[in-house]
Amino acid sequence: MADRRKILELFETQKDFVKEKVDSGIERYRKGNAKIFLKDNNGKAIANAKINVKQKSHEFRFGANLFMLDELETPEKNQAYKDLFKGVFNMATLPFYWDTLEPEKGSPRYLKDSVKVYRRPPIELCLEYCNEHGIEPREHALAYEGFFPKWLYNASVEEVKSELERRYQEISSRYADKIRTIEVTNEMAWDKGRTAFYDEPDYVYWCFKLAEKYFPFNQLVINETTEHCWKDKCRPTDKYYSYIEANLLKGAKIDAIGMQYHLFYPKEKEYELTRAHLNPELIYKHMDMYSNFNKPLQITEVTIPAYSWNSEDEEIQAEMIDKLYSLWFSHPNVEQIVYWNLVDGYAHLWDATPEKIAMSQGDMTIGENYFHGGLLRFDLSPKPAYFKIQELIQKRWHTDITSLSKEDGAVEFRGFYGSYDIEVISNGKTYIKQINLSKTNQTNEFEIIL
Numbered sequence: 001m002a003d004r005r006k007i008l009e010l011f012e013t014q015k016d017f018v019k020e021k022v023d024s025g026i027e028r029y030r031k032g033n034a035k036i037f038l039k040d041n042n043g044k045a046i047a048n049a050k051i052n053v054k055q056k057s058h059e060f061r062f063g064a065n066l067f068m069l070d071e072l073e074t075p076e077k078n079q080a081y082k083d084l085f086k087g088v089f090n091m092a093t094l095p096f097y098w099d100t101l102e103p104e105k106g107s108p109r110y111l112k113d114s115v116k117v118y119r120r121p122p123i124e125l126c127l128e129y130c131n132e133h134g135i136e137p138r139e140h141a142l143a144y145e146g147f148f149p150k151w152l153y154n155a156s157v158e159e160v161k162s163e164l165e166r167r168y169q170e171i172s173s174r175y176a177d178k179i180r181t182i183e184v185t186n187e188m189a190w191d192k193g194r195t196a197f198y199d200e201p202d203y204v205y206w207c208f209k210l211a212e213k214y215f216p217f218n219q220l221v222i223n224e225t226t227e228h229c230w231k232d233k234c235r236p237t238d239k240y241y242s243y244i245e246a247n248l249l250k251g252a253k254i255d256a257i258g259m260q261y262h263l264f265y266p267k268e269k270e271y272e273l274t275r276a277h278l279n280p281e282l283i284y285k286h287m288d289m290y291s292n293f294n295k296p297l298q299i300t301e302v303t304i305p306a307y308s309w310n311s312e313d314e315e316i317q318a319e320m321i322d323k324l325y326s327l328w329f330s331h332p333n334v335e336q337i338v339y340w341n342l343v344d345g346y347a348h349l350w351d352a353t354p355e356k357i358a359m360s361q362g363d364m365t366i367g368e369n370y371f372h373g374g375l376l377r378f379d380l381s382p383k384p385a386y387f388k389i390q391e392l393i394q395k396r397w398h399t400d401i402t403s404l405s406k407e408d409g410a411v412e413f414r415g416f417y418g419s420y421d422i423e424v425i426s427n428g429k430t431y432i433k434q435i436n437l438s439k440t441n442q443t444n445e446f447e448i449i450l
Contacts (some may be wrong), residue, residue, distance in 0.1 A: 001316065003270065003271050004185075004270065004271075004307075004316050005316065006117070006271050006321075006430060007270065007271055007274060007275075007316070007320070008235065008316065009277065010278045010280070010432070011278070011280055011323050011351060012281060014279070014280045014281055015329075016020075017056060017280060017281055017284075017310060018245060018280045018323070018326075018327070021284060021330055021331075022326045022329075022330045022360055023326065024330075025329075025330030025331060025332065026326075026329060026397070027081040027432060028079070028108075028332075028441075029330070029331075029332040029414050030060065030329060030330075030397065030417060031414055031415060032368070032397075032414065032415070032417055032437055032438075032439060032441075032444055032445060033412065033413075033414050034407075034412065034413055034414070034415060034444045034445075034446065035212075035411070035412045035444070035445045035446070036051070036410065036411045036412075036422065036435070036437070036439050036445075036446050036447075036448055037408070037410055037445070037446070037447045037448065038405045038409040038410075038411070038426070038448050038450060039111075039447060039448070039450070040449070040450055041373065041448055041449060041450075044062065045405075045407065045408050045409030045410075046405060046409045046426055046450060047405055047406060047407045047408075047409060048404055048405060048422070049404065049405045049409075049424050049425060049426035050095050050402070050404060050426070050439050051404070051405060051411050051423065051424055051449075052400075052401075052402050052422075052423040053399065053400065053401040053402070053403070053413055053420055053422060054093060054400050054420060054421045054422075054423065055398050055400065055414065055415060055416060055418055055419070055420050056419045056420060056421055056434075057090055057134065057397045057418050057419045057420065058090060058393065058416060058417070058418040058437055058440060059092040059125060059250070059416075059417035059418045059436075059437075060329070060337075060417065060418075061138075061335065061336040061337070061338075061415075061420075062088070062089055062090060062092030062336075062337055062338075062389070062393055063089045063090070063092055063093060063135075063136075063138065063336065063337070063338040063339070064085065064089055064092065064093070064276060064339040064342045064375075065093040065095070065140075065301075065337060065338070065339075065340055065341065065342070066085070066092040066093060066094060066095075066121065066126050066129070066130075067095055067119040067120065067121065067341075067346075068081055068119065068121075068339065068341075068342065068343060069081070069082070069095075069120060069129055070121055070125065071116075071121060071346070072346075072380075073077070073361070074275070076436040077380050079358065080380040081342065081343065081380060082129065082408070083377075084342070084376060084380065084382065084386070085135075085342060086133040086135065086384070088105045088389055088390050088393060089135060089340060090134065090135055090136060091136045091137075091138055091336060092129075092130055092135050092136070092138065093138045093140045093277065093300075093338055094123055094126045094138065094139060094140065094179070094303070095119070095120045095123075095126075095140065096120070096123070096139050096141060096142065096171065096325055097118075097120065097140075097141075097144065097146050097147040097148050098141055098144070098147055098167065099119045099145075099147045099148060099149045099150065099163055100421060101123070102121040102149055102167070103117070103149060104151070104173050105151050105293065105296065108170070109122050110122060110123050110124055110174060111124050112124045112125045112128070112209060114172075114433065118350070118357055120134075122251075123175070127175075127178060131347070133163055136180065136181075137169075137179045137182070138179065138181045138336075138338065138344070139181060139183055140183045140223075140225070140300075141183040141184065141185065142164075142168060142171070142182065142183065142184050142185075142207065142211060142224065143164060143184055143185050143186075143200045143203075144185070144186040144187065144190065145188070145193045145194055145195065145197075146186075146190065146193070146194065146201075147194075148160075148194045148195055148244060152195055152386060153194055155195060155196070155202075156196060157195075157196050157200060157339050158195045160195045160196065160197040160421050161197065161206070163275045164197075164207070164210065165210060165258040166228070167214075167318060168210055168211065168214040168215075169214055169312070171214075172214035172215055172267070173234045175195075176215050176217070176218060176264070177216070178216070178225075179220070180218055180219055180337075181219050181221060181256070181298075182209055182211060182215050182218045182219065182220055182221065182224050183221045183222075184207050184211045184220050184221060184222060184302070185203075185222055185313055185401070186208050186223040186224075186255075187206050187223065187224060187225050187236075187256075188203070188204060188224070188243070189224055189227075189239050189240060189243070190225055191230045195279060197294070198321035198332075199378065203249045204222070204243060204247050205247050205251075206251065208220060208247065208252035208253055209251075209253075210220075210251060210340060211253070212252075212253040218254070219255045219256055220253055220254060220255045220296060221258050221300075221339060222244060222247075222257060222258060222299075223255075223256070223259075223260065223300050223301075224240045224256030224258065224259065224260065225260050225262075226260045226261055226262045226263070226264075226277070228240040228395065229259040229260060229286065229290075230259070230276065230277050230282075230283065230286055230289075231276045231277060234282065234286050234289055236289070239292065240262045241276045241289065243289075243408055244257065244286050244293060245293070248293065250261060250289075254293075254295065255296075256295050256296045256297070256298050256301040256335070257295050257296070257297050257298065257299045259286075259290070259292065259297060259298065259299055259300060260276070260299075260300055260301040260302075261299055261301065261302045261303070261324070261372075262301060262303040262340065262373075263277060263303060263304055263305055263371075264303065264368065264371060265305075267305070268305045270305070270307075271370050271401065275281055277319070278324075279326055279419045280323075280424050283324075283327055284327065286335065287328075287331045287334065289295070290333075291331075291333040294324065295333075296334070296335040296336075297333045297334045298335060298336040298337075299329070299333070299335070299336065299337045299338065299340060299342045299437040300338050302324075302337065302339045302340055303340045303341065303356050303371060303373035304315065304317050304320045304324070304339065304373060304385070305371035305372060305373050306319050306371075306372040306373065307370075307371060307372050307383070308372055309344075309412065310375055312381045313314070314384050314385065315373070315384055317372075317373075317383065317384070317385045318383070318384035318385040318387070318388040320387050321388050322388050322392065325337060325389065325392055326392070327366075327383050329392075329397065333353075339375065340373065341368070341373060342374055342375055342376055342377040343375070343377075343378070343380060344364065344369065344372050344373070344374035344376065344377050344378050345361055345363070345369055345374075345377075345378035346361055346369075347367055347368035347369045347371075347373070347374070348367055348368045349367030349368070349369075350367055350368075362378050364378075375389065377427075385408040387428065397416055398416065399413070399414075399415030399416050399417075399420075401413045401415070415437055415444065416437075417437050417438055417439045418436070418437060419434065419435070419436050419437075420434065420435050420436070420437060421433075421434060422434070422435055422446075423449060424448065426450060429432075429450075431448075433448050434449075
């Protein structure tokens, strides 16, 4: 256990740097000033009214993947999953993997009653859940070569492009107006191509130009693995930085930069292999470098291991999440943090057969299950990590204020960007109004008529 605690010491050695960046960054970039003017129907200012300002949600997006929606063994576990997901997150990553969305050519699995595929709930089912609970859906991913369908493996480059265009057009017609964030390519530096198209020099550029055609009003995102985002030399010659720059120069419409953060290392080598990832100054240096593109950054897939359900291991996982989320949240260019698996025991298995997958649930020795990287245990009981994220979002980074309106009816406050309920108590009556305090607003001044 000593080695695991040693990892956290990396933050302690740079505590002054961390405190400066986190405290000042969150105050400066995640909060804004708001001014409310209370008036009656005749335009007269209402003084001495009691106002309770209650934050309802964040403008910043905190999410996880939604891959186990209605995929668990019992109705009770499925309901617990839904309740715990909405209890923390305002964003969900939806599974648009081509191999399981369209396992048979021409027979896509969009509808709720589609044939079940493990860890791949139908898109319509996911959207229904998101809409019901005010959760923003996130698409993952249009042209993820590592998960192209088998029926495409032997196709020519032109055939692959033709089928990709059909896929783009189909997804656009169904979801372009429902899903803002569209992840176009993913893990291109991982060398996991399945078709002849993967080796074409214009792969990324072509995929983004096609996305621009079919998703002209969406946010188009590029995404890459942990190794290529955080554990390189942090120079403009790094592979991910270089291929983003090259495609932007060609004219690709890349609107946001996705950066995975999976700590997938054996426990016995955890400290040796994760030191680079857990160096706060280097984490900031990477975010600053990728900010040179003047694009928002998205921390797209986070896995912080616990390695067991031992209480100390779980506490270390929660502490690591606290420190990393605070660093990411404090950086001006980061706009999303998406944890990966919500629950242990149902994670991805590398190159597994269907038979092995069917028997994998709850086996914490295989695939990504080994890392115990979820926020919930296999029985759906929350870990300290779940409560830590909930505390950050709903308590530490949260605004609730009570005040009285001045003679001119004004009330001023500084709060986290997001949506608010404004409860006004005046002349024995209570009124509830809503406002959105946004980073993009010029003034954040609101007139409330009672």
